[in-house]
Amino acid sequence: MVVITANGVATRAAMSRVELVVFAVVCALGLAAAIATLLGKQRVVVTAAALVLRLTGWRKTVPLSDITLVESYGRTTELEFGGYGVRLAGKGVTALVANPGPCVRVAVGGRRPRTYIIRTDRPEALVSSLDDAARPVPGR
Numbered sequence: 156m157v158v159i160t161a162n163g164v165a166t167r168a169a170m171s172r173v174e175l176v177v178f179a180v181v182c183a184l185g186l187a188a189a190i191a192t193l194l195g196k197q198r199v200v201v202t203a204a205a206l207v208l209r210l211t212g213w214r215k216t217v218p219l220s221d222i223t224l225v226e227s228y229g230r231t232t233e234l235e236f237g238g239y240g241v242r243l244a245g246k247g248v249t250a251l252v253a254n255p256g257p258c259v260r261v262a263v264g265g266r267r268p269r270t271y272i273i274r275t276d277r278p279e280a281l282v283s284s285l286d287d288a289a290r291p292v293p294g295r
Contacts, residue, residue, distance in 0.1 A: 197253040199273055201284040206261065208273065210251055213241045217263055217271070224262035225285045227278050231258050236272070248272065261285070 198209040206217040236242035236250040244250050250272040252258075257278045261271045275281050 197251060197274065199251075199275060199281060201281070201288050203288065206285065208251055208271065210241055210253060215249075215271075217261070219285070219289050221263045221265045222261060222285065222289060223264045224260070225282050225289075226260050227282060228258035228260040228272055230256060231272065231274060244272075250274075 196209075196211070198207070200207040200209075205219055206222065208215045208217070231250070231252055232255045233239055233252070236244050236252055239252050239254065242250040242252060247268055248270045250258075252272070252274045254274065256274055256276065259273050259275055259278045259281045261273060263269045263271065273281070
């Protein structure tokens with residue numbers, strides 16, 4: 156921190172103990188979040204009623220009845236959404252990106268329309284599973 160006195164002399168002031176502790180805590184939390192994201196597991200589960208998305212402490216359950224579109228998205232990199240993890244990309248887009256690779260786009264209607272970009276090693280299987288789960292079963 157630089158302090159300019161009344162006579163115009165600039166001096167360098169040391170950080171106070173409180174500032175130093177706050178700085179250390181913020182750095183530690185940021186490092187812990189980065190490690191958790193990099194080492195965390197991403198899970199995408201399709202049940203009979205919902206799509207369940209999980210990544211290191213974040214969870215979202217999307218009812219299948221709210222899904223309006225499922226399609227392959229192509230490959231993504233960390234630069235596209237500003238890093239790895241759960242990324243709020245604006246305009247109702249949430250990206251679930253644990254590492255670079257192929258993704259699936261899932262559009263959700265309802266009260267709060269959203270689009271989820273989901274990183275997966277098997278995009279065709281996820282699209283197929285969601286299509287199959289959303290299709291009504293004959294006789295029910």
